[in-house]
Structure formats: structure tokens, C-alpha cells
Amino acid sequence: MKKINLVLFGTGNVGSKLVHQVLQARKILQEKEGLEINIPVIANSTIAFFQKENQQPSWETDLEKFGFPYKLNDILEYVRQQNYENLIAVDATASEEFVDHYFSLIESGFHIVAANKVANTRSSQFYLELRKKLREHHKFFFYETNVGAGLPIVETLRSFHRSNERVTKVRGVFSGSLSYIFNTYCAEEKAFSEVLSEAGVKGFTEPDPRVDLSGKDVARKLLILGRELGLEKEFEEITIQDLVPPHLNGQSTLKNFHEKKKDLDPIFLKLKKELKQDEVIRHVGELDLQTGILDVKLVTEKRTSALGSLQNADSSFEIFTESYGEQPLVIKGAGAGAAVTARGVLTDLIKLAEKLPS
Ligand SMILES: NC(=O)c1ccc[n+]([C@@H]2O[C@H](COP(=O)([O-])OP(=O)(O)OC[C@H]3O[C@@H](n4cnc5c(N)ncnc54)[C@H](OP(=O)(O)O)[C@@H]3O)[C@@H](O)[C@H]2O)c1
Structure with missing residues (x-):
């Protein structure tokens, strides 16, 4: 079974729909695609929640109850200690600042899937530097939902x-x-x-x-x-x-x-x-x-x-x-809407998983 491990940033319209869709599709993805999707960390702008494996159903309450203020380094350190394979950072924020973390994430072994358009609309210099960094670290960046939500x-x-x-x-x-x-x-x-x-x-x-x-x-x-x-x-x-x-x-x-x-x-x-x-x-x-x-x-x-x-x-x-x-x-x-956008993100995740090792 191939496993991918998501760290989800953003639990708004798109992020929360994505968690539901992942949970719903989980069994079928395991059976039909041989793919297991885990979401060990879920974070919004202020708090993060670190989950135990396969414990997602009550994530919304857990995020509020057990989530705690965090810095990106806490998450990077946690996933390093847990030795997670095939790490993917999902950017379901609309944040300008969050994009500044892409370079640290890539250096720490993350691929990136983004609904957030910011990284692709900054200066050409940033656009090219990001792609250079991805190449150097053999990482993928998928962002189909940046335009037309779930439309290809x-x-x-x-x-x-x-x-x-x-x-x-x-x-x-x-x-x-x-x-x-x-x-x-x-x-x-x-x-x-x-x-x-x-x-x-x-x-x-x-x-x-x-x-x-x-x-x-x-x-x-x-x-x-x-x-x-x-x-x-x-x-x-x-x-x-x-x-x-x-x-x-x-x-x-x-x-x-x-x-x-x-x-x-x-x-x-x-x-x-x-x-x-x-x-x-x-x-x-x-x-x-x-x-x-x-x-x-x-x-x-x-x-x-x-x-x-x-x-x-x-x-x-x-x-x-x-x-x-x-x-x-x-x-x-x-060309918009949380459900179709989250589905587009999930499609990106599955496509990215195809490129990753078992
Ligand atoms: N909705 C659509 O139809 C659609 C279609 C295509 C693309 N998109 C894109 O998808 C993204 C998400 O849209 P949305 O409608 O879900 O937005 P939203 O409901 O406003 O949710 C944004 C989420 O991002 C979190 N966030 C903000 N800054 C963060 C940071 N620095 N670190 C971690 N989390 C952070 C927010 O946390 P707090 O609650 O703590 O602030 C919130 O949970 C946007 O970039 C949007 O342009 C949306």
C-alpha cells in the first residue's frame, strides 16, 4: 500500500471540505488505487492539531479542543521525528505570508499542493526560484485549482x-x-x-x-x-x-x-x-x-x-x-465553490501520489 501524509494548512471552506472528502474516499482509494491518505497535522492560522494515525473523524472538535498555538518549525520537527514518508503540504489558505514558508517546506521534504494562487502570481523571479528549489529537491508542486477550481x-x-x-x-x-x-x-x-x-x-x-x-x-x-x-x-x-x-x-x-x-x-x-x-x-x-x-x-x-x-x-x-x-x-x-475546489485538490493529491514511491 502506498501512503501519503498530508499536512493541511487552512481549515476554511476548501480545507474542511477536503478533509471530509478524504475521509469519505479513504476506503475506496485503498481498495482501488492502493493508496492510503493520512492527515497527521491540520492547522489554521493560529492553531495546529497533531493527530494519531487513523483518528480523523472528530477532527473539527479535536482541532478546537486539542489544537495549540504553533510555529511552522514545530510541525517540521514533528513530522521529522515521526519519519513520515511522502509528505505533502496542502495550502488551502489565501495567505500571502504562508507562501513564504514554501521554501522551508520543500527543504524539509514536502511536496506542495495549493489552492492558494499567491505563489504563482508573485514576481517572475519568485516563480522561477520556487521551481528551481523544487527541482533541486526533487519535489512536485500541483495547483490545478488555481484556475477554474475543479475544471481541468x-x-x-x-x-x-x-x-x-x-x-x-x-x-x-x-x-x-x-x-x-x-x-x-x-x-x-x-x-x-x-x-x-x-x-x-x-x-x-x-x-x-x-x-x-x-x-x-x-x-x-x-x-x-x-x-x-x-x-x-x-x-x-x-x-x-x-x-x-x-x-x-x-x-x-x-x-x-x-x-x-x-x-x-x-x-x-x-x-x-x-x-x-x-x-x-x-x-x-x-x-x-x-x-x-x-x-x-x-x-x-x-x-x-x-x-x-x-x-x-x-x-x-x-x-x-x-x-x-x-x-x-x-x-x-x-468554476468556484468549496466542494468542487476540494475535489480538485484531492485529484491533485492522487496524481501526485502516482509519482511517489510505495
Ligand atoms: N472557495 C472557492 O471556490 C475557491 C476556488 C478556487 C481556489 N480557492 C482558493 O482556496 C483557498 C482557500 O479558500 P477558502 O474559501 O477555503 O478560504 P477561507 O474559508 O477563508 O479559509 C482560509 C483558511 O486558511 C487559514 N489560514 C490563513 N492564513 C494561514 C496561515 N498563515 N497558516 C495556516 N492557515 C492559514 C485560515 O485560518 P483562520 O481561520 O485561523 O484565519 C482558514 O482556515 C484560497 O486561496 C482561495 O483563493 C477557493
């Missing part, structure tokens, strides 16, 4: 790139929250601010919806895909249409934004009125490999097109390559 976008692009299939363009609705907002706004007679509030209530937007409206999250995803295809770009080089008007952005508080979000209504109503009957507004990311331009913007689409016919909070990615010609390969589906 990174893997598909990487496969094209490796097989020398020239990808010319990637275009799509990258954000589940912005997908929901514009799909609903264009289909219903509601004010933009009302749709925005609904999206918040349904849990599609970040607590501060300006994070979504700023377009930065989509830009990060574009950068990750561009780099996957060998494009050397920095975040600052991406053209981003910020949907938040200047007086509600920057210095203004979230409370102020919510009080004045009706100011957005005339802006988007004007755009809606300019549409032809068979058109809708969509928020897209576009990566042009021929010009090297990365663009995040609102566009007008035919209702019947792949992007125009999107529903709910679905994402859709169109990949144009030499062999696919004018007709892109389209990958479409839920």
Missing part, C-alpha cells in the same frame, strides 16, 4: 504546451461571481446593485465584493495560465478594467461602498441599454499569446455564443490552438 484548465494547457501544440489564445469567463452577476443582470430586470447584493447573499462574492469587481482575481488567473504557457509577464503588465468607480474604491470603507453601491446602477444600465436584442454583457479574461497581451474587461457577446449562454455562476474557458483552428476547445462548468 491548467492540466489541459500544460499538456498542449508540452506536446508543442501552439496555444494562440485563451479567453473566458474566469470568475464564478462575475459570471453570476452578469448572467443574472442581463437576464432579469433588476438594478445592478440588487444583483450584486443577491450574489453576496448566495455566497458567490468575496465578503468585500470590490475584490471581485476590481478584476484582480481574474487577472491573477490569466497570469497563471500565461506563465504555464511560457509567457514571462508580471501582474502589473495586465490591463484590468476595474468595475468599481474611483469614489467607492481605494480609501473608501466597505460600509461606504454598501451605502453607495446604487451609484453603480446608472453605469451598468447605460451599458445594458446599448446592447442589441441578441446581446449580453460578459466579464472576460483574455490571454493573447501572439501579442502577449493579458486583458480583463467587459465585452458584448451574442446570447447564443458559448460565453453568452452561460448560466448561474458557471465559468467557461475557450482555448484556441493551431490544431483546433477557429473552433476553440471549450471547458465549461462550476
Whole structure:
């Protein structure tokens, strides 16, 4: 039986779903894949819980009851003493600082699986240094969920790139929250601010919806895909249409934004009125490999097109390559959500395990 040992950082939406999915899939993975997944350490930003083997079912209560404040070195020392094989650090945080630990983790024998996008969107210098460190220590780094949650976008692009299939363009609705907002706004007679509030209530937007409206999250995803295809770009080089008007952005508080979000209504109503009957507004990311331009913007689409016919909070990615010609390969589906993201992380873990020794 092959064993992998996870140290899970982050017990929020994705991390907690992942533990449940691992526990649920455990028996079947042992029987069908000959793979045993253990999670000896679970940590959030302040406390860590060290588990005894096969004692996961009550982990949420145990984390609260028996978890204690920790430093990364405590965990590194613990796994060293326990002599765990096939160690994998799972980054289910959204933390900028946690990524600084990647180098220590790799040096201490960890592979990394990340839902967190930060490591892949820092400077090119960091991006390359991380890969150098991984190579030096013969470690793997999987991050399929960085773009499109559980949808196989990174893997598909990487496969094209490796097989020398020239990808010319990637275009799509990258954000589940912005997908929901514009799909609903264009289909219903509601004010933009009302749709925005609904999206918040349904849990599609970040607590501060300006994070979504700023377009930065989509830009990060574009950068990750561009780099996957060998494009050397920095975040600052991406053209981003910020949907938040200047007086509600920057210095203004979230409370102020919510009080004045009706100011957005005339802006988007004007755009809606300019549409032809068979058109809708969509928020897209576009990566042009021929010009090297990365663009995040609102566009007008035919209702019947792949992007125009999107529903709910679905994402859709169109990949144009030499062999696919004018007709892109389209990958479409839920591009956000804790369950699909955790499943994507679990898939990464299983793929990584295939590369590790028994
Ligand atoms: N949700 C989605 O649909 C989706 C899709 C694709 C990718 N992702 C990515 O998945 C990641 C997790 O998302 P989420 O929705 O689960 O976030 P979340 O609910 O906010 O959970 C974040 C978790 O990370 C922990 N954390 C923060 N800093 C940490 C640190 N330095 N060390 C250890 N743990 C730390 C937090 O602990 P505390 O509670 O102690 O602060 C919390 O448990 C994010 O990077 C997100 O962008 C999410």
C-alpha cells in the first residue's frame, strides 16, 4: 500500500471540505488505487492539531479542543521525528505570508499542493526560484485549482504546451461571481446593485465584493495560465478594467461602498441599454499569446455564443490552438465553490501520489 501524509494548512471552506472528502474516499482509494491518505497535522492560522494515525473523524472538535498555538518549525520537527514518508503540504489558505514558508517546506521534504494562487502570481523571479528549489529537491508542486477550481484548465494547457501544440489564445469567463452577476443582470430586470447584493447573499462574492469587481482575481488567473504557457509577464503588465468607480474604491470603507453601491446602477444600465436584442454583457479574461497581451474587461457577446449562454455562476474557458483552428476547445462548468475546489485538490493529491514511491 502506498501512503501519503498530508499536512493541511487552512481549515476554511476548501480545507474542511477536503478533509471530509478524504475521509469519505479513504476506503475506496485503498481498495482501488492502493493508496492510503493520512492527515497527521491540520492547522489554521493560529492553531495546529497533531493527530494519531487513523483518528480523523472528530477532527473539527479535536482541532478546537486539542489544537495549540504553533510555529511552522514545530510541525517540521514533528513530522521529522515521526519519519513520515511522502509528505505533502496542502495550502488551502489565501495567505500571502504562508507562501513564504514554501521554501522551508520543500527543504524539509514536502511536496506542495495549493489552492492558494499567491505563489504563482508573485514576481517572475519568485516563480522561477520556487521551481528551481523544487527541482533541486526533487519535489512536485500541483495547483490545478488555481484556475477554474475543479475544471481541468491548467492540466489541459500544460499538456498542449508540452506536446508543442501552439496555444494562440485563451479567453473566458474566469470568475464564478462575475459570471453570476452578469448572467443574472442581463437576464432579469433588476438594478445592478440588487444583483450584486443577491450574489453576496448566495455566497458567490468575496465578503468585500470590490475584490471581485476590481478584476484582480481574474487577472491573477490569466497570469497563471500565461506563465504555464511560457509567457514571462508580471501582474502589473495586465490591463484590468476595474468595475468599481474611483469614489467607492481605494480609501473608501466597505460600509461606504454598501451605502453607495446604487451609484453603480446608472453605469451598468447605460451599458445594458446599448446592447442589441441578441446581446449580453460578459466579464472576460483574455490571454493573447501572439501579442502577449493579458486583458480583463467587459465585452458584448451574442446570447447564443458559448460565453453568452452561460448560466448561474458557471465559468467557461475557450482555448484556441493551431490544431483546433477557429473552433476553440471549450471547458465549461462550476468554476468556484468549496466542494468542487476540494475535489480538485484531492485529484491533485492522487496524481501526485502516482509519482511517489510505495
Ligand atoms: N472557495 C472557492 O471556490 C475557491 C476556488 C478556487 C481556489 N480557492 C482558493 O482556496 C483557498 C482557500 O479558500 P477558502 O474559501 O477555503 O478560504 P477561507 O474559508 O477563508 O479559509 C482560509 C483558511 O486558511 C487559514 N489560514 C490563513 N492564513 C494561514 C496561515 N498563515 N497558516 C495556516 N492557515 C492559514 C485560515 O485560518 P483562520 O481561520 O485561523 O484565519 C482558514 O482556515 C484560497 O486561496 C482561495 O483563493 C477557493
